[in-house]
Amino acid sequence: MRTTFSTVPLAGFPFPRSEYERRQQNVLEAVESAKLDAIVVTAHGHLRYLTGYDGSGGYFAPFPLILAPGRAPTYVVRKFDEQAVRAYGCIDQIDTYVEQSDFAKACADVIRRQGLQSKRIGFELGCSNLAPADVSALQAQVPDLKMADVSRLVSSVAAVKSDLELEVMRDAMRMTDAAVRAFQSSLREGVTELEMVGTMAAAVEAVTGKANGEIGMSQPNILFGERTKLPHGYPMQHPIKKNEPAFLEVGASKHGYFAGLVRCAVLGRHPEAESLHSLAEEVIEAVVASIRPGITAGAVDAAGREVLKRSGRHGVFRQRTGYQTGINWTERGDLSLEPNAHDILKPSMTLHMPNILCSENGYLFGTGAHVLVTESGAEILSHVPSSLYRA
Incomplete structure (x- = not known):
């Protein structure tokens, strides 16, 4: 089902249309460099990056954005969600389907209409929001289609931020800093994790002057005492006691751009946590010092691991060193600072490096x-010191 009526002016998208057109063009240039004829984008973070619409309706079935050189960008979405896609996105050409079982045919119709049915097209096979059953159904509709995995293509383009994006990232970090400062200044015996969440949310709202779907704070990982042993734990009505550690990972966002930060504290004294934090500070100092344009992601990761190796404390680090940030900071396929990663760092990339160690x-x-x-190294975006906070 094909419709072309104008966008209903209900919401709009956060950046000028020209910014999205620039991003789409950069992706198309990457498509051509990869010797592909088109790309079918389905990851929600990538959809938001390229169109303004966050792809949230795609839980039902994929909402593919089809980009091909010389052709108008085309969205294939569920009919029920069409007005939301138009209100929040910048794509004029939209084809729709009704039932989940209609997805493959609707997508195939666009591919045939654009003369791509026997071409080589990139699909985000390693990202979320595209199930193997979706791929099989589409392949059955267009049997001569040649599929290639381009899970990292849009991420590689999105990793380098425009000035508009960097402005938003700085705004998001100001909110994150406000949340961390509220956490530090409110840490006292008896305060619970959930009470602290409320305090932090109020601090973020005070910075923004309003709270809405485009500005806010993610659910923080905030844990006190023995509960700091839980990775990605949820806050509870659990109070902190004297001489206990407090762990915080939080990220505020603007227009879907998250700026995350890890900061920890001790109420009184806790030698085990204090020793761990001291080592983490050394690792972060080495990692930040290593960052510059032209270095590989693997070399940055290695700089931190060298500090850990010299410490003789084997097994305290159980994750990667960091990852690219921006829209949807957990998208599979994003640049990752991990052993032997070959991605090259470039100016205007933003990176989150949470050095969380295990005692x-x-x-x-x-x-x-x-x-x-930056052109010469790295600029730390947060203004909250990375040292241990002692209350």
Whole structure:
């Protein structure tokens, strides 16, 4: 089902249309460099990056954005969600389907209409929101289609931020800093994790002057005492006691751009956590010092691991060093600072590096940095020191 009526002026998208057109053109240039004829984008973070619409309706079935050189960008979405896609996105050409079973045919119709049915097209096979059953159904509709995995293509383009994006990232970090400062200043014996969440949310709202769907704070990982042993734990009505550690990872966002940060504290004294934090500070200092244009993601990761190796504390680090940030900071396929990664760092990339270490008794504790890659090195975006906060 094909419709072309004008966008209903209900919401709009956060950046000028020209910014989205620039992004789409950069993706198309990457498509041509990969010797592909088109790309079918389905990851929600990538859809938001390229169109303004966050793809949220695509839980039902994929909402593919089809980009091909010389052809108008085309969205294939569920009929029920069409007005939301038009209100929040910048794509004029929209084809629709009704039932989940109609998705493959609707997508295939666009592919045939654009003369791509026997061409080589990139699909985000390693990202979320595209199930193997969706791929099989589409292949059955267009049997001569040649599929290639381009899970990292849009991420590689989105990793380098425009000036508009960097402005939004800085705004998001100001909100994150406000949340962290509220956490630090409110840490006292008896306060609960959930009470602290409320305090932090109020601090973020005070910075923004309003709270809406485009500006806010993610659910923080905030844990006190023995509960700091839980990775990605949810806050509860759990109070902190004297001489206990407090762990915080939080990210505020603007227009879907998240600026995350890890900061920890001790109420009184806790030698085990304090020792762990001291090591994490050394790691972060080495990692940030290594960042510059032209270095590989693997080399940055290695700089931190070298500090850990020299410390002789084997097994305290159980994750990657960091990852690119921006829209949807957890998208599969994003640049990752991990062993032997070959991605090259470029100016205007933003990176989150949470150095969370695990003690022999299981405490998860540490610090981190969120940086902008500059022409000469790295700029730390947060203004909250990475040192241990003692209350």
